[in-house]
Amino acid sequence: MDKPVLRQSLITSLLNCGEQVRLGKVVASRPDLIGHKSEALFYGTKFHRAVESYFQGRLYGYSVSHDDVLDGLRQSWHILEDGVPVRWQGSPESVLASAEKLVKRYLDWVDFQPQIIPLAIEKTIRIETEYAWLEGTLDMTTKDGILDWKTASTYESARDVADHSIQSWVYTLLESGGDIKLASEIPFVYHTAIKQTYQIYPFLKYARKEDLEILVNRMIPAAARLIREDGPYTPNPLFRFCSSNFCSVWDACRGGKIKL
Numbered sequence: 095m096d097k098p099v100l101r102q103s104l105i106t107s108l109l110n111c112g113e114q115v116r117l118g119k120v121v122a123s124r125p126d127l128i129g130h131k132s133e134a135l136f137y138g139t140k141f142h143r144a145v146e147s148y149f150q151g152r153l154y155g156y157s158v159s160h161d162d163v164l165d166g167l168r169q170s171w172h173i174l175e176d177g178v179p180v181r182w183q184g185s186p187e188s189v190l191a192s193a194e195k196l197v198k199r200y201l202d203w204v205d206f207q208p209q210i211i212p213l214a215i216e217k218t219i220r221i222e223t224e225y226a227w228l229e230g231t232l233d234m235t236t237k238d239g240i241l242d243w244k245t246a247s248t249y250e251s252a253r254d255v256a257d258h259s260i261q262s263w264v265y266t267l268l269e270s271g272g273d274i275k276l277a278s279e280i281p282f283v284y285h286t287a288i289k290q291t292y293q294i295y296p297f298l299k300y301a302r303k304e305d306l307e308i309l310v311n312r313m314i315p316a317a318a319r320l321i322r323e324d325g326p327y328t329p330n331p332l333f334r335f336c337s338s339n340f341c342s343v344w345d346a347c348r349g350g351k352i353k354l
């Protein structure tokens with residue numbers, strides 16, 4: 095039997111709320127059910143694209159000014175990459191103004207860090223494990239490890255992601271080619287931009303060997319079995335991740351209120 099392909103987001107969905115995975119399949123076959131993307135997700139994607147364009151310059155050795163990056167952000171602001179409309183909470187123009195300010199703050203911050211030398215941007219890696227293929231796209235690899243861009247509303251929510259996401263485990267494992275010891279030695283840093291305060295925080299992490307072993311020996315096999323056997327997809331009992339910010343099928347579920 096073919097091994098399933100697992101990405102960090104899929105493993106996380108299976109662990110947090112398997113219903114997201116089941117409904118994701120239903121929604122994929124029913125275009126009429128595709129709802130809205132959250133403003134936070136849209137904002138995060140645009141921030142990511144903007145700062146990525148800046149580092150493309152460092153990677154390929156040409157100069158990208160802050161104005162170039164901000165012009166690109168403005169020009170692309172109304173483009174929906176996947177065609178899914180955004181559920182705006184503010185006006186699109188006021189959210190753009192916030193995004194411009196945050197990108198500018200970030201660029202001012204990284205200008206003082208010329209030691210960040212990109213080796214690759216948006217690098218997709220796939221490795222084979224006993225039960226599944228593991229795949230991920232790394233925002234940026236540098237000579238000092240892996241770098242991932244994040245936006246968050248508050249410092250606390252950024253800290254929460256940095257402390258509890260399995261992303262550093264998955265990405266260091268991918269970068270190491272599946273070698274747990276090597277993965278535990280690869281630095282993984284979040285560059286987190288806070289929307290409420292316009293501050294930038296780096297969160298440096300190392301995946302512990304014990305956690306990488308849990309990922310390889312327990313989480314990947316369990317997730318692979320759920321995918322292979324098509325469930326059972328258990329909804330999260332506390333509805334903790336029920337919001338348009340966290341759940342990709344919020345419009346089709348609304349915390350279990352819609353049954354599809």
Ligand code: SF4
Nearest residue numbers: 111114336341347349
């Ligand atoms: S809205 Fe809540 S229960 Fe429904 S799929 Fe999303 S996280 Fe799960």
